[in-house]
Amino acid sequence: MSNMMEVRWHGRGGQGAKTAALLLADAAFDAGKYVQGFPEYGPERMGAPITAYTRISSDKITIHSNIYEPDYVVVVDETLIGVVDVMKGLKPAGAVIVNTEKKPDEIRRCLENYDGRLYTIDAQRISQEALGRPFPNTPMLGAVVKVSGMMADDEFIKTMQHSFEHKFASKTEVVAGNMKALVRSMQEVHGDEN
Amino acid sequence: MAIRERLSGNEAIAYAMKQINPDVVAAFPITPSTEIPQYFSQYVADQAVDTGLILVESEHSAMSACIGSQSAGARTMTATSSCGLALMWEMLYVAASNRLPVTMAVVNRALSGPINIHADHSDSMGARDAGWIQLYSENNQEAYDNFIQAVRIGEHAQVQLPVMVCQDGFITSHSIENIELMEDEVVKNFVGQYEPVTSLLNPHEAIAIGPYDSAAYYMEHKRQQAEAMKNACQVAKEVATDFEALTGRRYDYFEAYRMEDTETAIVVLNSTAGTAKSTVDTLRAAGKKVGLLKIRMFRPFPQEEICQALAHLKAVAVMDRSEGFSAAGGPVFAEVRSALYPLEQRPQIINYIYGLGGRDVTTQHIEMVYESLFDIMETNDPGEVYRYLSVRE
Numbered sequence: 389m390s391n392m393m394e395v396r397w398h399g400r401g402g403q404g405a406k407t408a409a410l411l412l413a414d415a416a417f418d419a420g421k422y423v424q425g426f427p428e429y430g431p432e433r434m435g436a437p438i439t440a441y442t443r444i445s446s447d448k449i450t451i452h453s454n455i456y457e458p459d460y461v462v463v464v465d466e467t468l469i470g471v472v473d474v475m476k477g478l479k480p481a482g483a484v485i486v487n488t489e490k491k492p493d494e495i496r497r498c499l500e501n502y503d504g505r506l507y508t509i510d511a512q513r514i515s516q517e518a519l520g521r522p523f524p525n526t527p528m529l530g531a532v533v534k535v536s537g538m539m540a541d542d543e544f545i546k547t548m549q550h551s552f553e554h555k556f557a558s559k560t561e562v563v564a565g566n567m568k569a570l571v572r573s574m575q576e577v578h579g580d581e582n
Numbered sequence: 583m584a585i586r587e588r589l590s591g592n593e594a595i596a597y598a599m600k601q602i603n604p605d606v607v608a609a610f611p612i613t614p615s616t617e618i619p620q621y622f623s624q625y626v627a628d629q630a631v632d633t634g635l636i637l638v639e640s641e642h643s644a645m646s647a648c649i650g651s652q653s654a655g656a657r658t659m660t661a662t663s664s665c666g667l668a669l670m671w672e673m674l675y676v677a678a679s680n681r682l683p684v685t686m687a688v689v690n691r692a693l694s695g696p697i698n699i700h701a702d703h704s705d706s707m708g709a710r711d712a713g714w715i716q717l718y719s720e721n722n723q724e725a726y727d728n729f730i731q732a733v734r735i736g737e738h739a740q741v742q743l744p745v746m747v748c749q750d751g752f753i754t755s756h757s758i759e760n761i762e763l764m765e766d767e768v769v770k771n772f773v774g775q776y777e778p779v780t781s782l783l784n785p786h787e788a789i790a791i792g793p794y795d796s797a798a799y800y801m802e803h804k805r806q807q808a809e810a811m812k813n814a815c816q817v818a819k820e821v822a823t824d825f826e827a828l829t830g831r832r833y834d835y836f837e838a839y840r841m842e843d844t845e846t847a848i849v850v851l852n853s854t855a856g857t858a859k860s861t862v863d864t865l866r867a868a869g870k871k872v873g874l875l876k877i878r879m880f881r882p883f884p885q886e887e888i889c890q891a892l893a894h895l896k897a898v899a900v901m902d903r904s905e906g907f908s909a910a911g912g913p914v915f916a917e918v919r920s921a922l923y924p925l926e927q928r929p930q931i932i933n934y935i936y937g938l939g940g941r942d943v944t945t946q947h948i949e950m951v952y953e954s955l956f957d958i959m960e961t962n963d964p965g966e967v968y969r970y971l972s973v974r975e
Contacts, residue, residue, distance in 0.1 A: 427756065448760075450859045452721070452753050452757070452943075
């Protein structure tokens with residue numbers, strides 16, 4: 389149990405939060421872990437708040453409930469802060485990662501009474517520059533792996549190269565862009581702990 | 583060599599179907615089982631299977647097409663959920679009484695109303711008396727393994743009955759998890775070639791299927807059908823033995839989890855069993871003698887074996903993810919309690935209705951159930967027998 393890492397993703401329908409939750413599970417699977425990746429289904433529509441989850445463990449996972457006390461919270465859309473209680477249940481030793489162009493201290497001011505670890509990443513811009521399209525989920529994935537240290541950087545990059553080549557076998561032109569977005573996100577995600 | 587993969591429950595079923603390569607699949611989409619025929623249709627389009635895929639206009643038609651196809655001697659499969667299963671109702675009985683071993687994936691979902699797309703067992707529990715064998719699955723692995731075994735169980739000459747393989751809608755059907763797949767050839771050899779005992783397309787033995795059956799014979803046919811269901815117990819055991827030899831994965835009528843020296847246990851099926859296992863581990867680590875009995879085969883109902891497995895307990899909670907509206911408890915409870923009747927000294931037994939319409943069930947909820955069993959053990963008074971878990975009232 390203690391080696392289980394639980395991640396809760398907050399996004400809006402259409403932004404790929406579910407895909408990101410599954411991608412993270414995929415990456416951990418490729419690294420030899422037991423994983424679960426699942427969305428919380430509701431009456432989704434484009435733009436409505438959605439939640440997705442990732443569990444990663446070195447032991448078999450039997451729990452089949454949603455995640456209420458995550459180790460990491462990933463906010464794919466910063467406009468959800470204040471609308472959805474994104475911080476609910478976050479473990480004291482955990483961290484929140486927000487997709488925003490703002491600095492961590494600016495985001496911290498929007499989170500009431502939070503003095504835990506906080507990281508920001510401008511996933512939108514990275515995606516736009518690396519892929520030419522606004523798909524924040526690849527950079528968010530890189531940021532979570534970096535912040536959580538769930539696997540070594542080079543192992544993760546190698547795994548994802550392989551995974552993207554497989555996933556985009558019919559459109560190889562996007563592999564390089566996705567890899568660029570991934571590597572940049574791992575460099576550019578930053579916290580305000582110092 | 584087993585193949586290490588990660589698939590959702592729906593992907594796992596579609597993949598099993600692909601490996602089995604049935605003669606016919608007839609289906610109509612309904613959430614949350616839609617992905618099964620959807621993924622399978624891709625295999626058809628890619629010519630990865632040579633199955634005839636019949637896309638029909640309703641679930642009633644889907645089951646009717648399955649009946650026609652299986653009567654002709656073709657190995658036939660389908661998938662459905664909730665109201666889709668309800669719309670098949672009339673035809674479920676026809677498939678079973680015509681002794682047609684159709685294999686169906688049921689992705690459990692609440693029945694309307696109020697309309698709801700999430701997991702509970704009101705669909706398959708309502709169909710429990712239709713004459714179908716029912717297997718329940720905790721996760722994607724069990725859904726896959728049960729589906730492959732279902733073919734052999736249903737088609738066995740001493741059985742010849744349709745089988746539904748159930749799993750929880752969204753909770754496992756849409757969750758990506760690790761899974762060990764068998765190789766294509768291993769699956770193909772395991773299920774073998776379908777050789778129907780009788781078929782409409784056999785020119786050497788002309789038969790009638792589905793004619794009117796008067797009072798002079800109807801009852802004998804029902805008796806034979808009931809006997810076939812009894813036979814399914816032994817056949818399920820034999821098939822599981824063969825399956826274990828191939829995969830190392832053991833399947834009994836139920837899984838007795840940490841039931842040695844147990845004083846209290848819960849009885850549950852499908853995904854909540856996994857969540858409850860985690861609670862059992864936590865409570866065991868704290869020195870509590872708790873266990874879990876997860877029913878895999880609900881039809882036929884392994885009455886004597888369940889009785890034996892629970893006989894030594896002091897208190898039992900039976901979990902029902904559907905309301906039977908009997909005003910006296912859910913369907914699993916009624917059967918499990920009845921199974922205990924022959925005992926001279928029976929455990930105290932209570933029922934919890936839980937998780938209706940997808941109400942999430944956490945390890946804390948399961949802990950509350952065990953807590954109530956500890957209370958009962960202490961006072962030797964079951965109190966209210968018919969209870970609800972995690973409900974506002």
